[in-house]
Every structure is written in structure tokens, then in C-alpha cells.
Amino acid sequence: MVLEGDRRINLYLMVVGFLGIVIFALPFLALFLRIEYGQMLIILRYPEVKASIVLSMITALVATAIALFLGLGLAYVLAFWEFPFKAALDTFSTLPMVLPPSAAGYILLLAFGKFGLLGRPIYRLFGVSILFSTYAIILAQVFVITPFVIGAAKSAFLDINPNYIRAAATLGADQLTIVKEIILPLSKKGILAGTIMAFARAIGEFGASVMVAGLLQTMPIAIFNMAMRGTRDEANIIAFILILISFTMLFIFRHYMGERR
């Protein structure tokens, strides 16, 4: 494409180009200049730092697995079934994507806390509460990330030519065979892309988890606490690791989405 240059437009583009670099690249530069690279391995062994990395990895992996389990089923229902209030279910399963995370964490407290809607009877019966535990963090992450899996899987399912499913049925395939042989293979890439986004989101989840985590610290919570009390060297390293993970996830996501086209 060749466009005629207009001085006013070019000036505008130069200004936004410069601002873009300042806004998007400068913060990363600021971090990279601050990191004590020589100390990196030592800081990584600090119990607080190590614990947050381990907790983040475990919760994000488990939450992603649960989100996949829930999300695939719900996406299937939303894509292939017709039932009353389907639109309502569709909306509710998408809502967490746009809900402010702290509000999400707060309503999870209301539902699962010791005095919560479901939390209270559970506490009375068993004397336990899942809040302020690893489970609570996983719950918060699942709440926030499952919509990503649902969205990706649903659109992948809807992309499948319905005649493939009809053809398989007339050829004698039962539902399980159709799911295994037709639906999943043909939506594999979309589901994978959704899963990667979900994992990336789980690793970075802060707002909802912080409301229910108690004293536990995932990496994003640890950065916040460390920055607040001024232990910058540790915060730097954790931020660096999170950026690395995000970048990798984005790279894999792009790779798969690119191949799909």
C-alpha cells in the first residue's frame, strides 16, 4: 500500500509513535535497568520469593486444568444445545472477563466465606472454610479464567461445519465418537489458544486472589507487598519472571493462532 504523505498526518503519527514508545517500552526498560542481575540467583532462593513462585505455578496450573474441564463442557452446551435461558447462561459465563477483579474477589467472599451463602453451611457441617487457603486462590483464578476457555472453545465448536457432525452421525458414529473424532480434533487449536490465554491470565491474577488469599502470596501479590514495603530487589526479580512467562505465552498463542489461519 502506498499512501500520499500529508504533513499534518505525518506529524501526528510521529507524536503518537513517540508516546507509544514512552508508554509501552519505557516501563520495561526501567525494570531491566534496575534488576541486580548478579544477585538474581541468590534472590530467587529467598524463601518468600521461592514460595510465591511455587504457589503461583501450582495454583495457575491447577486452575487452568479445572477451567479446561469446566470450560469445555460449558462451551459444548452453549454451542450445541438449545434450551431456555441459554442467553443468560452465556452472559453469566462471560461476565467474569469484564468484572473488576476486586469485585469478583469480594463476591467470592460473600459466597464461600465463613459466613457466606455456601461457606456458612459448609463451616457448620465440617468446621472448615476454604477461604484464605491455596484452594481459595485456585477458586478465584478459576472464576476469572474459565470464561477464556469457554469463549475460545465455543467459537471453535461453532466454526465446525455442522454437516461434518451430521455426516459422522449418518455413518454410524455415536456422540462420544463424534466428540473424539470430529469435534475435538477440529477445534484443537482454538481450545489450545484459549487455554494458553487462561494460564497467562491465571499466573497474573491479582485483584480477585488478593481478596481471598489471606496471608498467602502468589507472584503478583508478592510484587504488591514487596513494593509497598520497599524491598525492590525482590519485586524486580518477580516482575521479570512474570514478564518472561507472559511473553512466552503470547508467543505460543500467536504461533497457534497464526497456524490456524
Add this chain to the structure above:
Amino acid sequence: MSLELSEVRKSYGSREVLRGVSFTVDDGELMVLLGPSGAGKTKTLEIVAGVEEPDSGKVLINGRDVAGVPARKRGIGFVFQDYSLFPHKTVFENIAFGLRVRKDGEVKRKVEDIAEEVRILELLDRYPGEISGGEKQRVALARALVIEPDLLLFDEPLGSLDQNVREELRKVLKEIQVKEGITTVFVTHDYTEAIALADRIGILKRGRIIQFGDPDDIFYRPVSREVAEFTGMTNIFEGRVVGSSKAGSLISIDGLEIKVDGQLPVGGVTVCIRPESIMFLRPDRKSTFENSFKGRVAGVESFGSSMHRIAVDAGKRFFINVPNHVVEKMGLATGKEVEISLKKEKIHVLTERRA
């Protein structure tokens, strides 16, 4: 296996797609469901196959009501309009699919046998994305045939192919259908395809069968002007009966007088003449048919690979199909003076009541 549909209805919201479709296909017959797009042809096939459910009405396969029998247990081979070959499976795996889900022990032999029959042996390792439209059609046919279905359904399977491939595949399809004696329903909007294939034809329009019968009935004795127009009846004229006795009737079409068979009530009628039913008289011969008119050629165009369609002004404009060699021999060209003639039994008359 015979197939019978009785008063099948299907609506989506307020849109009635099928408004009471009934027809019967006998064992081993090929029935063509002919109709314009949007008539409900695909929906009819889907209901027979069991991938859609009717709102009411019955589908009987070999006399047995199949309501509630899932698609996978109906033993039906379905060839889809878009072929619907599984894109992530090779041609071999596509054809083998129906055998594998049936836990058939001779997958390889059966796939190779059918691939040889429809001449796609060399394509077995390819993916659907790597083969042509005509080849996909053959694969879809093989995939439907390999499960030895009791009933074959074709949804406009030749629609998107070019003329030569169509004619060739039509032949292959008819050969196999006759050889295997499989009861078949073939959907198309193309009446020439219907003529080439059908034992019986049902004309479907706006969700209803408007005529059902042998090809001769449909093409020579349409029950309405609507059917006539749809089946390539190129000469349809409004006229009046001016004289009638047991021996025959005389109809005036804006002054052009035509003799027809049978006694008719005096009044308005619709006269239908097929383009193949009119002959060009050689200049040295006299007509032995009851009707002959002098006229002038108004246009010549090719029609299929072996025919031409000639427009002739002879009081009214007639459209006539003749083989290519006749066009050549008689020197039919625009402006030429000609005499055309037709037998009175080849003329179909719709009285007002029926039209």
C-alpha cells in the same frame, strides 16, 4: 428398502419449511426431489436421515416408523451438498470412518474395493483439501456406499461441478445405483438432471409436493402452469377453446389455431408444449402431423453439448430443441423461413380449473 413420508411438517418459529410432505419410493427406485432453492428439499432429506426431527408426520423405512431411531442406526448413506469430507482425515480415513465405528473386520479391503469402483484408488493418502471438486464427490459417494446403506440420499451433489464432470458423475452414480439396487432419493433444482436419473419425480415447492409421478407424467403432463414452468416447458400459451367434440378440440391462441386431443369445456385454457415435441419440416415434405405452422427463425443458441435451442416466430414465439446435426443439415439460422409441425397428442392442455 422402501421409503414413505406421510404428512411431514417442520417449522422454525413462524416459518413453515415443510407443510405436509408425502411421497413413496419403492424398493430399488431412484426418486428425484426437484424444486427451487428454499423449497425444503435439504430439510426433507435431513428428516429422512434422522439428523432433524419433524414436528409432525411420519417417516417409514420398509414400513417401519423410524421416529426416535437415531441417525446412526438408520443405515442411510448421505452425500452432502458440500461433500462434508472430514478435513483432518485422509481420503482413506474418510471412507473407512463408517466401517471403523461399526467395528468392521475388513476395513482395508472394503475401502479399496469401493475406491476402485468409483476410481479414486490413487487418492487414498491425500487430504480433502488436496483434491478437486469432482474427486471429492467421488470420495463422498464412496464413503456413503461403503457402509452398504439401505437407503441413499443425495443433496444436490453435482451442483457445484462443471458440466463435463457432472455428466460423467451422473453416469457413475446411476450405474452404481442400478447395479446395487439401492433405494435412492436425489435432490436437485435442475430438471435436466432429473430427466437423466429419475424413476420417479416429486416436485417440491414452498414445503409441499405439488406433483409426484413418473418422469413422463411430470414433463409431458404437468398438473399446473407452475410445474410446467419449472420443468423446462418452454412453450406455454394462454388460449380459448373455440370448438370441441369427442374427436378433439380446437384452441385459438390469439388467432393461431391448434388442434388437440380430447373433449374440452369451452373457455380459457393453458396450452403446454415441450421444446422437444416440435419438429422442423423438410421443405420437400408435407406435414403428417395435425398441426403445422409457417414461421421464421428468430434465434439460435446451443443447449447442452449435443442440442440447440431455436426460437421460431410463427404467430407465437416457439422454443424448440433439436440435435446439432439437424441444425447443420437444415441450415437453421436467424431469419430463415421454416415450417414447424407437431402431433396433437404431444400437446398438454390445462383447463382453467386445473391451472
